[in-house]
Amino acid sequence: MPSGQTIKDRKSSLTNAFVNSILPRPVKPTFEEVEEALAILGMDFTTVVCAYCGNAKTEWDHLRPIVVNQRPTGYTSEIANLVPACNKCNQGKGNWQWKKWMLNPKADSSPSKRGIKDLADRIRRLEAYERWRTPVKIEFDKIIDPNVWANYWGLWEEINADLSKCSEVAETLRATVIGSLSSK
Ligand SMILES: [Zn+2]
Secondary structure: OOOOOOOOOOOHHHHHHHHOOOOOOOOEEEEEEEHHHHHHHOOOOOOOOOOOOOEEEEEEOOOOOOEOEEEEOOOOOHHHHHHEEEEHHHHOOOEEEHHHHHHOOOOOOOOOOOOOOOOHHHHHHHHHHHHHOOEEEEOOOOOOHHHHHHHHHHHHHHHHHHHHHHHHHHHHHHHHHHHHHHOO
């Protein structure tokens, strides 16, 4: 089924866009870097799977989230902060700290909830991955003037408020559409 994404659902992608837009553009890792990254996770190009659960890999996930509480953490999309993942894990993990999410049997789609067998082994490899390189962590509050920073997030709030307004109008239109279908 199509997800039926609504205006409201766009709010987190708006936040991600506001964060991504102030980060340096992601640099494509070299073949050797990806090879090294996969080796730490016990994989190579032919055996790559989701680092969290072992399912087929569909994407690369930020090991350390780049957004938490609707603000940037300072982490970026460099190879040392990206691991192969499946969509289920990427969505479920969201903004959680990766290990807390993996071990929490109540967290959405977490490997412990799903009874993934080699959980301890996966965690050990991800810990090694964390130690691989010191990640870039941008300290926005030290490099950006507080007023400029506040203004930027003020713009974000304005768009959010507009999205809420649009959403309300859309809801009334949807009710009309549904009403017209049931009266036939
Ligand atoms: Zn997975």
